[in-house]
Amino acid sequence: MAGDVDLDRIEAAVREILLAVGEDPDRDGLIDTPARVARSYEEFFAGLHAEPEELLATTFDIDHDELVIVRDIELYSTCEHHLVPFHGVAHLGYLPGRSGKVTGLSKLARLVDIFAKRPQVQERLTSQIADALVEHLDVAGAIVVVEAEHLCMSMRGVRKPGAKTITSAVRGQLRDATTRAEAMSLMSGAAR
Numbered sequence: 711m712a713g714d715v716d717l718d719r720i721e722a723a724v725r726e727i728l729l730a731v732g733e734d735p736d737r738d739g740l741i742d743t744p745a746r747v748a749r750s751y752e753e754f755f756a757g758l759h760a761e762p763e764e765l766l767a768t769t770f771d772i773d774h775d776e777l778v779i780v781r782d783i784e785l786y787s788t789c790e791h792h793l794v795p796f797h798g799v800a801h802l803g804y805l806p807g808r809s810g811k812v813t814g815l816s817k818l819a820r821l822v823d824i825f826a827k828r829p830q831v832q833e834r835l836t837s838q839i840a841d842a843l844v845e846h847l848d849v850a851g852a853i854v855v856v857e858a859e860h861l862c863m864s865m866r867g868v869r870k871p872g873a874k875t876i877t878s879a880v881r882g883q884l885r886d887a888t889t890r891a892e893a894m895s896l897m898s899g900a901a902r
């Protein structure tokens with residue numbers, strides 16, 4: 711990942727922001743801040759330099775042609791409107807396709823991260839995850855639900871801490887009402 715992000719440029723920009731808000735970027739506590747922020751941004755936006763196709767290329771055959779659900783995958787993303795975090799959980803599920811390709815469970819969580827670690831809106835994050843499952847894992851159906859709190863709505867602006875935004879994306883055979891209902895009930899904790 712190193713080398714894809716221009717750390718010097720971020721540092722210079724952060725120094726400018728500190729000056730613009732009326733701070734002294736040369737005081738003791740702030741002297742290393744531009745470099746720290748640059749490294750943090752490299753991490754926040756690492757998904758811009760990762761390929762979902764490569765991630766989902768690791769597959770194996772398991773004799774299972776029914777729902778696979780992973781729920782409560784914690785995510786931290788960055789709102790592209792205000793560059794502040796939104797955070798919450800993703801629940802995702804898929805029906806293996808005719809090729810029978812199944813991926814490792816951790817890859818599903820990594821897939822969430824690839825799209826979360828970009829400047830985002832929640833709707834796009836949700837549909838990109840579902841589309842990647844269809845395109846790169848060749849699934850018969852996919853469902854993704856994201857529940858998140860946006861700090862741009864909590865710490866500023868309308869100031870409604872605790873408000874949750876819920877988005878979903880459903881593809882292929884999971885559009886079928888019965889399968890979708892089964893997936894939704896497993897995601898909401900019916901198996902607990």
Ligand SMILES: Nc1nc2c(ncn2[C@@H]2O[C@H](COP(=O)(O)OP(=O)(O)OP(=O)(O)O)[C@@H](O)[C@H]2O)c(=O)[nH]1
Nearest residue numbers: 789790791792830831832833860862863866867868
């Ligand atoms: N649909 C959607 N909207 C988002 C998301 N993240 C932030 N927003 C909204 O983007 C909108 C940007 O509105 P603007 O009027 O351009 O910006 P603003 O003046 O900062 O708006 P306020 O947040 O209302 O103060 C706000 O309503 C945010 O709540 C997201 O993931 N999806």
Ligand SMILES: [Zn+2]
Nearest residue numbers: 789791792862
């Ligand atoms: Zn925002």
